[in-house]
Each structure stands twice: as C-alpha cells, then as structure tokens.
Amino acid sequence: MGPVALVLSPMDRLWTIREAAAIAELPSKTIRTIIDREGLVRGAAEASNRRAGYLLSLRDLVYLKLRAEFPFALSKSDRGALESLVRGRKTAACGWRVEGQELLLECPRIRVGVDYARLREKLMRNAAAFEWGQQRIVSDLAVLNGEPVFRGTRIPLAEVAALIRRGITDSQLAEGYPSLQQVDFDYVRIFARLGKRPGRPRKPLEAHRTAEAA
Numbered sequence: 001m002g003p004v005a006l007v008l009s010p011m012d013r014l015w016t017i018r019e020a021a022a023i024a025e026l027p028s029k030t031i032r033t034i035i036d037r038e039g040l041v042r043g044a045a046e047a048s049n050r051r052a053g054y055l056l057s058l059r060d061l062v063y064l065k066l067r068a069e070f071p072f073a074l075s076k077s078d079r080g081a082l083e084s085l086v087r088g089r090k091t092a093a094c095g096w097r098v099e100g101q102e103l104l105l106e107c108p109r110i111r112v113g114v115d116y117a118r119l120r121e122k123l124m125r126n127a128a129a130f131e132w133g134q135q136r137i138v139s140d141l142a143v144l145n146g147e148p149v150f151r152g153t154r155i156p157l158a159e160v161a162a163l164i165r166r167g168i169t170d171s172q173l174a175e176g177y178p179s180l181q182q183v184d185f186d187y188v189r190i191f192a193r194l195g196k197r198p199g200r201p202r203k204p205l206e207a208h209r210t211a212e213a214a
Helices: 017-024 028-037 058-069 076-086 116-136 157-165 170-176 182-194
Strands: 096-099 102-107 110-114 207-211
Touching: 017 028, 017 058, 017 116, 017 182, 028 058, 058 076, 058 116, 076 096, 076 102, 102 116, 116 182, 157 170, 157 182, 170 182
Parallel strands: none
Antiparallel strands: 096 102, 102 110, 110 207
C-alpha cells in the first residue's frame, strides 16, 4: 500500500495540549503547569482565536520538552533565554547558545550541553507519525460497524493500541500484522498515550555537565 499524503507538515501543524502531550511524551499536567504558572506566550496563529485554547507548534513542543526534563531548575532569566532560542529562532541568548548539534548553557564554573538536534528530530518523527495516523485511520459503517480501522484493512486501531499498552514489541506487532508499517505502530503508540493517564517520563532528558577550570 502506498503512503498516505499529509495535508500539513509537522512544521505547519498546531496541536491541542492533549495531543501535544502525547507527541512529546509528557503528562498533560506538566504542559499546563508550564503554560499557566510559568507563562508561555501564545503563537500568532492562536492569539486571534482564544476560544480554541492553547494550540502548540513543533517549536513549542521542543521548548516544553526541554523545560520539563531539564536536569536542574532554571532561573526566570534562563527560562526566558531558552524560550527565545527555541521558540524565537535565535542562536544565542544570555549564556545559552546552539553549537552544532547541542544546546549549551554556560554559567560560572559549569557548562551544560543537551543533544538538541536529536531531541528535535525525535519530536519531528512523533509529530509526523501523528499526522500520518490522522489520515491512516478511517471509520466506515460497512467495515466492523464503523469501528476505527487502518485504511484498506479490517484491523481495529483499538486492538493494536491494547497490545501496545500490554508491552507487545514492534517486532511482535509486525509479525502479527504484516500489512501494517512501522509508522502505523509509531502512530498507535502516540494514540495509546492519548487514551490513558500519562505518568512521569521513563527516561530523563540526556544532558552532561563539565566543570570549568578554576
């Protein structure tokens, strides 16, 4: 089966807090806390339609992921600098800078580096998989009484999601559903997070510190 064309690329798409949380692998509560208690300026696309609530872009997701999983608490000025780098497209701000594949924070006697490129690529893959699934999953009363299935199949979305929640691996899923693709399983993992209360991230943001020479 050929690929399903996407209407919007992940760079153009906006997501609700619930969708963003599933894509970024964060609890919705964490995102709401950052928005409500610590502030997050609305993007231009949503500022004109406040009734829709917060709609988050890919840049927003990268910033929220960094904020939520940074290895230590950040000051107000550091949070502002980080936001201007990630959401404002700057390359340096108040001790922060993007250098090659890393996002660096340099303070007196310490240097912190985060693999910014890998984090961004992971979120882009998740976002692309989510967009894929929005068109891959269809509902037709003539097929399983309208239960959502993968386009061109009779495989229920809920059935695969239940297996993923039970810990079935991708290789086992591929063996059981040879007509599905890896991107299908990637989407279902995101869908499965939408359908249950998320917990704390399993793996913290990878970062390293290097003490500066005295």
